[in-house]
Amino acid sequence: MNYLVIKCGGSVLEQLPAAFYKNLVHLQQTGQCQPVIVHGGGPLISSLLKKLGVETTFVNGLRVTTEEVLHIVEMVLSGSVNKQLVGHIRKAGGDAYGISGVDGGLLQARAVDTSVPLGFVGEVIGVKKEYIDHLLELGLIPVISPLGIDEYGQKYNINGDVAASAVAQALGAKLCFISDIPGVFVEKNGVKTTLHELSKAEAEKLIDDQIITGGMIPKVRAAIDGLTHNVQEAVILNGLEENSLSDYLNGKTIGTKLMASEGIYHV
Numbered sequence: 001m002n003y004l005v006i007k008c009g010g011s012v013l014e015q016l017p018a019a020f021y022k023n024l025v026h027l028q029q030t031g032q033c034q035p036v037i038v039h040g041g042g043p044l045i046s047s048l049l050k051k052l053g054v055e056t057t058f059v060n061g062l063r064v065t066t067e068e069v070l071h072i073v074e075m076v077l078s079g080s081v082n083k084q085l086v087g088h089i090r091k092a093g094g095d096a097y098g099i100s101g102v103d104g105g106l107l108q109a110r111a112v113d114t115s116v117p118l119g120f121v122g123e124v125i126g127v128k129k130e131y132i133d134h135l136l137e138l139g140l141i142p143v144i145s146p147l148g149i150d151e152y153g154q155k156y157n158i159n160g161d162v163a164a165s166a167v168a169q170a171l172g173a174k175l176c177f178i179s180d181i182p183g184v185f186v187e188k189n190g191v192k193t194t195l196h197e198l199s200k201a202e203a204e205k206l207i208d209d210q211i212i213t214g215g216m217i218p219k220v221r222a223a224i225d226g227l228t229h230n231v232q233e234a235v236i237l238n239g240l241e242e243n244s245l246s247d248y249l250n251g252k253t254i255g256t257k258l259m260a261s262e263g264i265y266h267v
């Protein structure tokens, strides 16, 4: 199957134009590809935590997740954001099935292994691909919230980019990250330019040089990790540009395409 995993970032979720959902439904209904959505919602989580007076911190773009934070992450992602997306897809004439990575153990997870303790932040160790296939066979667009669960029933907060890459790896899919910027940019002589291609070595150099920061760190790392594990191609696109997704699929040079190669060509 020609799977396309689309990661909808929290940075753009509330501003995605109606054309985005129309294009998505068109892709599915014409059989051009089998779209699978994985979403984020970081800004909405942060805003609810703030309202509730709960402090939140990030390490390399990952939210330190206490039990209290985990509970709120689940409310926002699997409750509010997931169902909003299902609503938008239906409004565009398609049908979608919202599912959390927790349900049926869709995303099997364990705690991430990092030098800094991050609490209940997870990494994906297995994806129940057959659930995704069943939904697609029924003509439904799967909409997945990025939480995972382990064999003991412990839930984990998984970065949306990391979850999207894991799903794309399991499906051998193309992977599109829809965010709020035209791509990865670098500043040269005071001029910002968007890179149309970014290799693994370049990405790590830009992270070291603090040119790639915050939420862009897990995004480029998840993309490159995907490319070395069965993902067909990975690109970062601007969701605020009306037809970025269909333009990309039609071969237009747009956004930043990640490359698994080690070379440094642009930076």
Ligand SMILES: Nc1ncnc2c1ncn2[C@@H]1O[C@H](COP(=O)(O)OP(=O)(O)O)[C@@H](O)[C@H]1O
Binding pocket: 008, 009, 010, 011, 012, 040, 041, 042, 178, 179, 180, 181, 183, 184, 185, 186, 211, 212, 213, 214, 215, 216, 219
């Ligand atoms: N070099 C860079 N190029 C582009 N964006 C960058 C870069 N470094 C950091 N960013 C930030 O990464 C953000 C996208 O990551 P994130 O906020 O996690 O998005 P999303 O919610 O769409 O996943 C951009 O809005 C931008 O502020």
Ligand SMILES: CC(=O)N[C@@H](CCC(=O)OP(=O)(O)O)C(=O)O
Binding pocket: 008, 009, 010, 011, 039, 040, 041, 042, 043, 045, 061, 062, 063, 073, 121, 122, 146, 157, 158, 159, 160, 161, 215
């Ligand atoms: C571990 C971790 O950082 N999880 C993310 C999950 C949401 C997410 O990834 O949202 P975006 O795609 O909008 O960034 C968080 O708690 O914010």
